[in-house]
Amino acid sequence: MGEERSVAAAARRWLRAGEGVPAVTVGCALAAVAAGETLVRGAGPHGNLAAVLLLTLATTLPLAFVLRSEGIGRAGTALALSAACVLALVPFRALTAAGVVAQLTCVYVLTRGGRPRLGGLLVVPYVIVALFGTEDATRIVAVLLATLASAAAATGVAHHARSTALAHSATERAFADTLLEHAARGERARIARELHDVVAHHISMIAVQAENARLTTSGLPSEGAARFLAIGDTARTALTEMRRLLGVLREDAQGTDGTGTRRRPQPGLGQLMELLDEAREAAGSTTRLIVSGPVAALDPGIEVTAYRIVQEALTNARRHAPGAAVDVELRYGDADLAVRVRDNGPGPAAAGSPGHGLLGMRERVATVGGTLRTGPAPGGGFLVEARLPVRAEALA
Known part of the structure; x- marks a missing residue:
């Protein structure tokens, strides 16, 4: 059986x-x-x-x-x-x-x-x-x-x-969604790293100045000294918490960014001419810088954001409108800085749907409280225009 x-x-x-x-x-x-x-x-x-x-x-x-x-x-x-x-x-x-x-x-x-x-x-x-x-x-x-x-x-x-x-x-949709998510995550990480560097500097200065004021101000009442001490302690606590939240971007013992690459100071508008020279050499086209209004030193976070917007706009122009002339315009105002990048290429039809670069620019501009507009430029070509607040209180 x-x-x-x-x-x-x-x-x-x-x-x-x-x-x-x-x-x-x-x-x-x-x-x-x-x-x-x-x-x-x-x-x-x-x-x-x-x-x-x-x-x-x-x-x-x-x-x-x-x-x-x-x-x-x-x-x-x-x-x-x-x-x-x-x-x-x-x-x-x-x-x-x-x-x-x-x-x-x-x-x-x-x-x-x-x-x-x-x-x-x-x-x-x-x-x-x-x-x-x-x-x-x-x-x-x-x-x-x-x-x-x-x-x-x-x-x-x-x-x-x-x-x-x-x-x-x-x-294809799953692959595109994955790429978009990866690009957005990378851009947010880069923004967080830059904010970490810029904001940490300011908070550190608050702590140092509060301590100096407590020690160097003659005739300071004990209550005033206690308030300065509280300001310094609060600033140091905020700095510690911020570094803990952004610990993934903390430099390692060798002073690198975690990938073995030596960290450099964050770029600003002072390095914009170098960026334009690199764009001219890479694209072999005309790239002009137009500056108007009273030039003034801006908040480091604003300068980094303006630099990254110009950098990404030049990259997009080189990718979607190779050989096209590009005008980069900085217009300094009392309340904001206007950044305009325009090329004379075929326009948005050649660029196709909004890409990862435009998404990163929107997130970056929103982080500092600014606005961004992209689309066809009057008379042809493609236009990227951002308005960034220049006063510290506008960023609060």
């Missing part, structure tokens, strides 16, 4: 794995031949009934394996089922409606699974029978089968193409 159970279990695993699919189907095809011979010889009503049952089994049972198996198993089973259907039709003229449905389903499943040639191969025997058959009834059935099978194959191919296109589209 134990051996019988083990044999039965092995047989079930064999069939479930698809290894026995071709053998089972070949057996069904041989059963179809035997059934056809029974019909031809006329073995009586009971024999004819058994033959019909065998034909039905041979032309329909393999469909279950076609639907469940993959790869070579599916292909071999489909070919065997098709052979059984052809044998049932020619020469025995005993193909059932269930066999026709199974044949059409096989063609559709194969083409939908990305095997259009194999699906078309199953149609060929019916085309041959339709062209060279000797009996009209058989030829009519063959023509019908060839037509329906061709339609099933076309439907399967269309379904496979649509599924493939949807899968590719989903992959």
Whole structure:
């Protein structure tokens, strides 16, 4: 009994794995031949009934394996089922409606699974029978089968193409979302690092000045000294908390940014001419700097933001409008600094949809309380225009 159970279990695993699919189907095809011979010889009503049952089994049972198996198993089973259907039709003229449905389903499943040639191969025997058959009834059935099978194959191919296109589209969207998230995360990290450096300097100065005022102011009441001491303690506490929150950007023991690269001072508007010279050399085009209004030293955070906006705008112009002339304009006002970068290229049509650079610029400008506008420039080209507050109270 134990051996019988083990044999039965092995047989079930064999069939479930698809290894026995071709053998089972070949057996069904041989059963179809035997059934056809029974019909031809006329073995009586009971024999004819058994033959019909065998034909039905041979032309329909393999469909279950076609639907469940993959790869070579599916292909071999489909070919065997098709052979059984052809044998049932020619020469025995005993193909059932269930066999026709199974044949059409096989063609559709194969083409939908990305095997259009194999699906078309199953149609060929019916085309041959339709062209060279000797009996009209058989030829009519063959023509019908060839037509329906061709339609099933076309439907399967269309379904496979649509599924493939949807899968590719989903992959591209996921990839684009990942790139966008990665770029946004990187830009936010860079902004945080720059704010860390700039704001830390100011908070440190508050602590130092409060301590100096407490120690150097003559005749300072004890209450005033206590207030200066509280200011210094609060500033140092705020500096500690800020550095803890931005610890991912803290310099390591060797004075690097965590990637082995030596940290440099944050750039400002004083380094803008160097940036423009690099842009001219890289793009080989004209790049002008136009400055208007009373030039004054600005908050370091504002200067870093203005520098990064110009840097990103020049990069975008070099990428989307190579060779185009670029004008960089700084307009100093009483309340804000206007930064305008304009190229005379083809405009936003060439740049396509908003990219990671524009997203980073918007986040950077929003961090300092400014505004940003991007789009087609009057008279052609592309324009990036930002307005940044210049007073310390505007940043609070």
